[in-house]
Amino acid sequence: MSLLDLKGVEVQFSGFRALRGLDLSVSAGELRCLIGPNGAGKTTALDVICGRARASGGDILFDGRSIRRFEEHRIARLGIGRKFQVPSVFRELTVRENLHVARSRRTGVFANLGVRAAGGGADDLEKLAEFVGLKESFRREAGTLSHGQTQWLEIAMLVAQDAQLILLDEPTAGMTTGETRKTAELCKRLKGRHTLIVVEHDMGFIKEIGDVISVMHQGRLLAEGTVAEIENDPEVRDAYLGSGGISGA
């Protein structure tokens, strides 16, 4: 039984068809990599799942339930978390406060009036910050963090959110080799308890974490399989033609 099902999803941006009947099915606990040449619609696929983009056709089922017309916050409450390509954190809040906002067990205005901004399991949050190497910066404003640290903070925020399905858009962008390895390790650790969909360009990273890879091309699913299967797929080779093959993408 799959956790997430995209069935013939269409997305249009003022005439441009970013998704042209995308079919994608992800099971609970899986770590799925989404790859494809530029403009294949990978980010749009994540956008349409979390409600950022609206599907003009097809359907999206999460846990058997259509979420196509849900507002973003309702989709998030069902258990879908999103990391954006350009790291987006709350720059004027401290690392601790960012994590506290991210841990959204209660979402109501009046329910949260009773929760102290300074409290709320600070120990847990500090452990989380330590886990991603931000312990020293725990009380610093997020706006003062480096690019890599900001990426880490956003990943930690997704862990704090404890979403069932986590959508990661290029989590290793701008990271050093060491940081990339650490991200891979983290992804593997999250797998199982969480379901992950990761959009990536870094083939080394994908080989390290990926079980099943879905290849997108021109808004559609082109191929699906293990790393070896994908690399030998002639259609995939064609799609990447001119960009130095799949590994050079």
Added chain:
Amino acid sequence: MRQIFVTRGWILGYAVFALAILAVPLFIDDPYLLNKLARYLIFGILAAALSLSWGYTGILNLGQAVSFGLGSYCMAMTLKLRTIPIQTGAEGLPDFMVWNNVKMLPWFWEPFHSTAFAIAAGIAVPVVVALLLGWFVFRARVAGVYVSIITLAMLVVVNLLIIDQQRFTGGFNGLTDLADLKLFGIDFDPYSGATYYLIAFSLIATLIIGQLVIRSKTGLIMQAIRDDETRVRYFGYDVARYQIFAFSLSAGISGFAGMLYAMVMAFASPTFLSVQLSLSIVIWCAVGGRASLIGAALGALLVTGIQGSLSETPAFLNTWMLIMGALFVAVVLFLPKGLISILNFGMARLAGDTAMTDDDDEVPLAHGGKLGIG
């Protein structure tokens, strides 16, 4: 820990401020001056209310005078009804209605015979208006400068409506010659210490309530919305609800301030709903520090205080507006987070032990900052 030191410093700061405004009547004999200072404190309440919506949630409300004005009219209506026996005889009507040939007290004036109703309405009416406007604006995800334009338009509409309905509102003149509010056996004469204390305690209460909200997780989410509204949604928060909450809370406090103002001035007029007042509140906030309740309140006291003394000094009679303008420009340019950032800076320095030196870039002064709408 530095953090604790700074937090304690702020609590101390609030306490000193509270004691200072409470001690003022001990040193002042002049009822006229006391009345003037009471007015400034009301402006402090207004600025703190705007700080909640603008400084903490990123909603630049240019129509805050709507809430203030509605509150002031609610109070003025009940106080006006008290004057009937003296001005037009026991079975009469408010004087301006007589002049306008109104034969019967309009239905919506009736409940204002009750002071309790008037006080409740002075808060509830602005809150309901804010809820309705907020529902339309924030549900539709209107953001940034467009919210400011809509609130400004709202202000102009309400202002025109009140001027136009002269028979019920007194038109341009407003509601004048009001009675004193008598509550629990206390006569709140506009020039009395009792009124001053009522207002001083109201300002303190506003700061405390504001702090309680800001220091809750709701306050944290409000600040997160100010930083990145879209990102907040993907954590499952209904952003519009938080915005409506901040907007309405600010409106309720402003309505309360309006009631106090009608008492102190002994009249309510369309100037209380003027664009000029609304913009002044923004300036107070910006000068004092919009992301600090006490900063905004101090900004209001400082700006209105300087304004008052300059405009009453013959030497500055023609130039005081210029001086105020220059002050505003200077603060916005050099202290984008307002004058309060000087205090912040000082406190961080006092607390700054060597282990924390790398935190220096956290000091507000060093930030580029933005006057930003939104």
